[in-house]
Amino acid sequence: MAIPNQPIGETIQGLLKPGGLIVFAIYYWFITLLTTIFVDMNPSILYRDFMAFRHKAFSRLWLAMGEAMSLEMPGDTITLLKSTSGTVLDCGPGSGQMTKHLDPNLITAIYGAEPAVGLHPELVKNAKDAGFGAKYVAMECGIEPGTLIPTLAKQGLLSSKDGSSGQGAFDTILCIRVLCGVPHPAETVQTLYRLLKPGGRLIFSEHVVNPWRTEGTMIGRAIQAAFMTIGWSFWLGGCSLDRHTLEMLEKSAEEEDGGWAKKEVKRYDSWCTVPFVVGTLTKKG
Numbered sequence: 426m427a428i429p430n431q432p433i434g435e436t437i438q439g440l441l442k443p444g445g446l447i448v449f450a451i452y453y454w455f456i457t458l459l460t461t462i463f464v465d466m467n468p469s470i471l472y473r474d475f476m477a478f479r480h481k482a483f484s485r486l487w488l489a490m491g492e493a494m495s496l497e498m499p500g501d502t503i504t505l506l507k508s509t510s511g512t513v514l515d516c517g518p519g520s521g522q523m524t525k526h527l528d529p530n531l532i533t534a535i536y537g538a539e540p541a542v543g544l545h546p547e548l549v550k551n552a553k554d555a556g557f558g559a560k561y562v563a564m565e566c567g568i569e570p571g572t573l574i575p576t577l578a579k580q581g582l583l584s585s586k587d588g589s590s591g592q593g594a595f596d597t598i599l600c601i602r603v604l605c606g607v608p609h610p611a612e613t614v615q616t617l618y619r620l621l622k623p624g625g626r627l628i629f630s631e632h633v634v635n636p637w638r639t640e641g642t643m644i645g646r647a648i649q650a651a652f653m654t655i656g657w658s659f660w661l662g663g664c665s666l667d668r669h670t671l672e673m674l675e676k677s678a679e680e681e682d683g684g685w686a687k688k689e690v691k692r693y694d695s696w697c698t699v700p701f702v703v704g705t706l707t708k709k710g
């Protein structure tokens with residue numbers, strides 16, 4: 426795919442969009458550093474639990490910018506969110522910007538796995554405003570198995586403590602702008618696959634590596650590499666611009682069951698620096 430025939434300004438914006446965000450991320454990272462040292466008087470967190478510091482810095486950025494960054498979502502994301510049903514795992518819900526697109530009448534219970542506790546008050550508020558009340562359970566954990574599985578076990582959602590047995594726990598798993606930032610993504614995605622009930626659906630909207638060998642562009646891929654080189658992941662809470670997320674999702678089902686029962690996937694803006702894959706994967710029944 427070539428760069429679309431469009432005004433030059435739009436092309437520049439599509440290629441350099443992450444530039445603005447990284448500037449804000451660096452600013453909020455340093456504000457968090459200063460408040461951690463001089464206001465909270467807690468400098469030891471930097472070496473005791475750098476991940477907690479990272480979540481604090483990202484929370485500050487997301488509370489400032491998350492709403493604006495959620496006004497437009499790629500492709501069918503919002504339509505897919507509206508179809509979320511049953512018992513749901515909401516992976517990395519952040520401040521809950523997506524909850525208003527969910528229909529509480531279709532959802533029995535929804536569990537948000539959000540490790541950045543600084544986002545929980547806003548998450549709970551947005552879930553309440555969206556009509557969920559006690560149906561939304563904000564959990565202080567990530568979605569990597571080491572933290573997710575014990576937390577789900579405590580919630581009584583698993584039939585065994587390691588989550589390895591049983592028929593899955595969730596009718597729908599939501600991965601919206603989260604798999605770019607989780608540690609050990611392949612292992613994590615495999616765990617999510619196992620947690621889906623037979624016939625369950627994984628709804629995703631994720632930015633991925635520019636598919637420059639097929640439908641992407643070499644310049645989009647090169648600019649991704651440049652942003653990664655100047656510390657994109659470091660400043661943005663572990664987010665990567667160059668993950669092969671779709672391939673990992675496909676592989677998770679191939680390894681367990683020979684593939685997904687149904688795949689509905691579309692790519693958006695494959696030419697640019699933040700191309701998305703959006704869709705639904707349905708587990709074999």
Ligand SMILES: C[S@@+](CC[C@H](N)C(=O)[O-])C[C@H]1O[C@@H](n2cnc3c(N)ncnc32)[C@H](O)[C@@H]1O
Nearest residue numbers: 517518519522523541567568601602603606607
């Ligand atoms: C870009 S925000 C997206 C928030 C929300 N999904 C949305 O689209 O509005 C990414 C979220 O993933 C969370 N996150 C980071 N590491 C995570 C992990 N290991 N497991 C689950 N969520 C994580 C971040 O704290 C953040 O809230």
